[in-house]
Amino acid sequence: MKPESRDAVAAALADPGERGVLARGLGRSYGDAAQNAGGRVLAMAGLDAVHSLDAEAATVTVDAGVSFATLSRLLPSRGLFVPVTPGTAHVTVGGAIAADIHGKNHHRDGSFCNHVVSFELLTPAGDRLTVEPCDDLFHATAGGMGLTGVVLSATVRLLRVESACMSVDRERAGDLDDVMARMTARDDQYRYSVAWIDCLARGKTLGRSVLIRGDHARAEQVAGGGPPAFGASHLSAPPWMPPGLLRRSTVRAFNEAYYRAAPRHETGRLEPLPSFFYPLDAVRNWNRIYGPSGFLQYQLVVPDGREDVLRMSLERLSRAGCPSLLAVFKRFGPQRTGMMSFPLKGWTLTLDVPAAVPGLGGLLDGLDELVAEAGGRVYLAKDSRLGPDALAAMYPRLREWRAAREQVDPRGVMRSDLARRVGLT
Amino acid sequence: MRNAVGAVQSVLVLGGTSEIGLAVARRLVKDRAQAIVLAARDPARAEPAAEELRALGAATVEVVRFDALDFDSHPAFVDEVFDGHGDIDLVLVAWGTLGDQERLARDRRAAVQEIQTNYTGAVSALIPIVERMRVQGHGTIVLLSSVAAERARKSNFVYGSSKAGLDGFAQGLGDSLEGSGVRVMVVRPGFVRTKMTEDLDPAPLSVGADAVAHAVADGLRRGSHTVWVPAQMRVVMSVLRHLPRPLFRRLDI
Numbered sequence: 040m041k042p043e044s045r046d047a048v049a050a051a052l053a054d055p056g057e058r059g060v061l062a063r064g065l066g067r068s069y070g071d072a073a074q075n076a077g078g079r080v081l082a083m084a085g086l087d088a089v090h091s092l093d094a095e096a097a098t099v100t101v102d103a104g105v106s107f108a109t110l111s112r113l114l115p116s117r118g119l120f121v122p123v124t125p126g127t128a129h130v131t132v133g134g135a136i137a138a139d140i141h142g143k144n145h146h147r148d149g150s151f152c153n154h155v156v157s158f159e160l161l162t163p164a165g166d167r168l169t170v171e172p173c174d175d176l177f178h179a180t181a182g183g184m185g186l187t188g189v190v191l192s193a194t195v196r197l198l199r200v201e202s203a204c205m206s207v208d209r210e211r212a213g214d215l216d217d218v219m220a221r222m223t224a225r226d227d228q229y230r231y232s233v234a235w236i237d238c239l240a241r242g243k244t245l246g247r248s249v250l251i252r253g254d255h256a257r258a259e260q261v262a263g264g265g266p267p268a269f270g271a272s273h274l275s276a277p278p279w280m281p282p283g284l285l286r287r288s289t290v291r292a293f294n295e296a297y298y299r300a301a302p303r304h305e306t307g308r309l310e311p312l313p314s315f316f317y318p319l320d321a322v323r324n325w326n327r328i329y330g331p332s333g334f335l336q337y338q339l340v341v342p343d344g345r346e347d348v349l350r351m352s353l354e355r356l357s358r359a360g361c362p363s364l365l366a367v368f369k370r371f372g373p374q375r376t377g378m379m380s381f382p383l384k385g386w387t388l389t390l391d392v393p394a395a396v397p398g399l400g401g402l403l404d405g406l407d408e409l410v411a412e413a414g415g416r417v418y419l420a421k422d423s424r425l426g427p428d429a430l431a432a433m434y435p436r437l438r439e440w441r442a443a444r445e446q447v448d449p450r451g452v453m454r455s456d457l458a459r460r461v462g463l464t
Numbered sequence: 465m466r467n468a469v470g471a472v473q474s475v476l477v478l479g480g481t482s483e484i485g486l487a488v489a490r491r492l493v494k495d496r497a498q499a500i501v502l503a504a505r506d507p508a509r510a511e512p513a514a515e516e517l518r519a520l521g522a523a524t525v526e527v528v529r530f531d532a533l534d535f536d537s538h539p540a541f542v543d544e545v546f547d548g549h550g551d552i553d554l555v556l557v558a559w560g561t562l563g564d565q566e567r568l569a570r571d572r573r574a575a576v577q578e579i580q581t582n583y584t585g586a587v588s589a590l591i592p593i594v595e596r597m598r599v600q601g602h603g604t605i606v607l608l609s610s611v612a613a614e615r616a617r618k619s620n621f622v623y624g625s626s627k628a629g630l631d632g633f634a635q636g637l638g639d640s641l642e643g644s645g646v647r648v649m650v651v652r653p654g655f656v657r658t659k660m661t662e663d664l665d666p667a668p669l670s671v672g673a674d675a676v677a678h679a680v681a682d683g684l685r686r687g688s689h690t691v692w693v694p695a696q697m698r699v700v701m702s703v704l705r706h707l708p709r710p711l712f713r714r715l716d717i
Contacts, residue, residue, distance in 0.1 A: 058601065070468065076645050077601025332686065335468045400469035400495060400685070423468035426496050456602070459551060460465035460473070 041082045045161070048189055051081055052163055052452055059454030062189040064134030065106060067127055069336040070423030071456035072138070072184055078454055081189065083133055090192065094119065097197040098156060103133030103190040108320075115203035115312060120255065122154035122198045128317045133190040138420035139182035139380040143231035143316075145371045148198075152181035152376040158193035163452035167191070172376070179443035182377035184419055186453045186464060187444055200255040205231075205315040207253035208306045211298065215246025215350055219386070222250070222370050230254045231315075232370065237294040238356050238363040238390065239287065246353055248368060249301040256309055275323040290362035328364075332395040335423045337403055340371060341415035342385040348413045349386055352406050356390065359402050365391040378440040381418040389421075400424065407433075419457060427462030437463075465553060466604060470685035471495045472553035476545055478530060478589060480504035483658040484608060485558030486513050487673035488680050490520060492554070495681060498523045501545055501552075503530035532559055532585030533577070542592040551600050554684075555593055557586055557607040560627075562660050568622040575622050582626035587633055594637065594646065602645040606680060607634045611654045611692070614701040617717055638689060649683055651676065652701075653693040667717075669694055 042048045051060050058078030065084055066073050074080065087104040094117050099110070108128035110121050123135075123142045130140070136158060141150045148154070157171045160180060170177045180187045208229070212218035218234050226232045229252040236248045319325050326334070341348045349368075356363065367389040374382040392399060407429045410417060416433035417425060431437050444464060451464065458464045466472045475492055479485045480502030489500055500522050504510040507527045514525040530541055546552060560582045568575045590605065597603035613631035616624035631650055638648030653676050655667035676693050683691040692698040704712065 057599065071465065075601075076465070077599055394468060395686070397682075397685075400467075400471055403469070404496070424471065426467075426471075426473070427498070428496075456465050460467060 040079060041085050043085065045086070045191055048081060048083075048086075048161060048191070049165055051079055052161065052189065053165055055079070055163075055450075055452040055454075059452055061453060061455045062103075062133060062137075062185050064104065064131030064137075065129045067130050067134070068138070069421045070419075071460060072420055072422075073134075074456040075454055076456050076459075083189070084131055086191075087131075089113065092117070097199055098194055099197060100192060100194040101132055102192050103131060103136070103158075105132050106130065107132075107135070111312060111316075114197065115200065118199055118201065119197040120200045120312070122196060123148060123151040124316050126317065127320055128313070129320065132193050132195065133185075136181060136190050136193060137183060137185040139377040139382075140420070141371070141382050143233045143369065145369070145382055146226050146232060147230055147372060149372060149375055150181075150377070150380055150382055152177075152380070154196045155181070156194040156196055159191040160188045161191050162188040163448040163450065175443055176447060178376060178378050179440055179447070182380035182419075183440065183444070184379065184457060184463065185455060186458055187447050188453065198255075201258040202256045202261045203312055204256040204261050205253045205310045205312060206256040206260055207251065207308045207310050207315060208304075209252075209302050209308070210250050210304045211301055212246075212248045212250055214240075214244055215248075215353065218246060218248040218250060218368065219346060226252070226370050234368040235297070236353075236366045236368045236388070237298055238353065238361065238366040239291045239294055241354075241357045245350070245357065246368075247298060249298060253310070253315060260307070261309060287360045287362045290364055293364065329391075329393050330395070332393065334391050334393045335399075336389065336391050336421045337406070338381075338387060338389040338418040338421050339406065339410045339415055340381065340383055340385055340387040340418075341410060341413045342383055344385075345413040345415065346386065348409050348415065349388055351409060352388060355402065355405065359396070359398070361390075361392055361396055361399070361402065363390040363392050365389075378436040378443065379419070379434055381416065381420070383416070385415065389418075419461070422457070422461070425461050427460075430461045430463070465551070465602065466684070470681065470683075470687070472497055472604065472684070474499040474501075474549055474551060474553045476501045476503065476549075476552050476555045478503045478532075478555065478557050479559030479608075480510035480513065480527060480530075481506070482558040482560070482608075483660075484653070484656060484673045484676050485556055486516075487677040488556055488558070488606070489513075489517060491674075491677035491681050493517050493520045493522045496521075497554075499549060500525045501549065502527045503541075503545070505529070505531050530589075532581050532589065535585065535588040538589045539592045542589065542596060546596045546600075552597070552603060554604045554606060555597075557590070557605065557630075559585075560608065560660075562620070562623050565620050565622060578622055579626045579629075582623070583629040583633075586630050590633070590637065594641070597646040598641075598644050603647075604684065605634075605637075605646070605648045606684075607631075607648065607650055608676075609634065609650050609652045611652050611697050611701050613652060615705045615712070617715075618713065619717060635689075647687070647689075649680075649688060649691060651680055651683070651691045651693065652697065653679075654697045654700075656693075669696060669700065 060079045061075040063073040083104040090100040232252040234248040234250045371382045411432035502510045609631040610627040612624035613627035655670035679693040
């Protein structure tokens with residue numbers, strides 16, 4: 040249902056029925072985080088007022104349904120930008136809090152909730168609370184996958200920027216050791232850093248990558264006029280793709296071309312914000328390229344010192360010939376918010392995998408074990424296949440979170456398919 | 465909840481002593497199914513299978529009494545299972561009998577019993593099951609039909625017509641559930657070498673129960689509506705289905 044007011048949201052929580060209630064933003068989670076089979080789902084994106092924008096203090100107060108697309112239109116002209124953004128602008132502030140999202144700047148700025156000054160939470164009991172980082176409820180809700188109540192609005196500390204452009208450096212790394220060495224050595228000099236990794240490369244070139252790092256361009260860098268503005272997207276994936284188009288051979292060819300096309304080393308290239316942060320948003324319905332059987336995403340993180348798990352994961356995927364078109368590698372910094380937040384200091388690897396790959400379940404179950412044993416975890420906001428056994432091993436603060444959730448939602452009003460599947464609640 | 469690669473967590477097997485049913489259950493447990501309910505007419509006979517599933521790693525395996533022919537007991541049975549286990553992700557309809565055609569064609573009582581077991585009993589159990597699945601908003605119903613459902617043959621038309629009824633019911637049911645979150649998957653095996661068929665000569669393209677289990681797992685991963693085992697049976701039956709009657713009648717099948 041689409042609540043048109045806060046009172047309507049409160050009314051829905053007061054009458055949860057047998058199967059409970061869940062708030063949903065723009066539905067960009069790859070799995071079942073924003074689904075509630077048999078129950079009610081509140082489409083929150085309609086409640087999207089921008090309450091106040093304080094350029095002086097660099098803060099904004101918005102309804103939870105406000106999207107990053109709205110913010111990224113509103114902010115740059117005022118010399119401001121969202122402090123943390125995911126790879127698509129089509130997420131809401133409420134969703135960003137529920138998943139405690141991270142971006143290419145996690146090594147430096149932490150996750151989204153690190154920049155949330157406060158939010159207003161409608162609890163399952165019907166109370167409207169203002170929650171701040173000093174509260175336990177803040178850390179139960181940050182990364183709490185929407186199971187502690189409904190976030191109504193939030194005040195977020197913004198980043199000051201001098202231009203609406205990015206200054207981007209690109210370089211190639213020949214293998215996994217090379218890319219990790221380059222990231223370890225110089226990531227601190229960039230606010231944003233990410234590597235595209237060729238998952239099909241094997242042997243000596245295992246982990247070959249294109250490293251993309253950048254900062255917001257300073258005013259003098261764009262004095263001569265920046266790059267052309269990023270117009271509205273006209274690209275769209277066709278409505279139907281033949282199944283099996285993304286097979287090992289085609290992805291290998293794509294990866295080879297992408298790797299070769301990247302400059303060996305290039306510095307200071309100016310790019311508009313959207314093409315740096317949201318490249319896939321430029322192709323509408325890009326997910327269709329995976330054909331009717333779709334794809335799933337797997338994102339893991341392992342702590343520093345367990346780089347061996349990354350190598351093993353890549354080797355297994357490469358051996359299985361798992362054609363991952365979009366594989367992304369990045370360093371995380373320390374994580375300060377959220378009992379169930381995903382990031383931890385170390386390395387994260389994200390993969391898109393066509394769901395039609397036979398034996399995929401067993402392959403990823405094996406990776407789960409490796410990751411859990413290494414003290415790492417997989418990202419619940421993207422997960423669509425984890426089981427209950429792996430969850431407790433991956434999230435050591437699960438018990439603490441469950442206690443906090445039990446306190447705020449003893450009747451179990453907030454429910455989701457994700458919670459049912461992985462046994463969160 | 466069923467996950468993105470088709471693995472399920474809680475399973476109700478109706479026909480808890482069926483070889484194919486158990487082969488599917490074993491396969492689902494290997495794919496991480498945690499809670500299994502085996503429903504059998506004679507629970508004691510399902511105990512060894514329950515033990516085996518526990519050893520394979522299922523967290524809970526329960527054996528309950530279920531009689532396909534005791535129609536009036538079905539609603540209470542379904543409520544008990546769903547109330548006791550929370551969401552059921554997958555219901556496997558695996559029971560069935562294959563009587564001797566010569567006898568069935570002459571023995572009215574035996575023929576009616578076969579039809580009631582294979583068809584009427586399934587309809588009677590499925591209606592309350594579907595009701596519960598609609599409420600939970602998700603779930604998969606897997607029915608063991610047969611290639612015999614595609615075109616009844618003179619050599620087993622009592623069995624064939626019971627499966628044809630079941631198959632047709634399942635297809636229509638599946639379509640009527642579109643959008644409810646509940647899906648129906650019809651499995652049409654050819655000749656499966658089990659105790660039900662041990663007195664018969666294996667037909668061409670015969671398979672073991674494990675092949676059916678594998679095909680079911682594959683169908684779950686793909687979200688299929690119909691699964692033929694082996695896959696070539698689809699082509700074979702398509703040809704047979706379109707044979708003119710005078711020709712079909714003469715075939716020794």
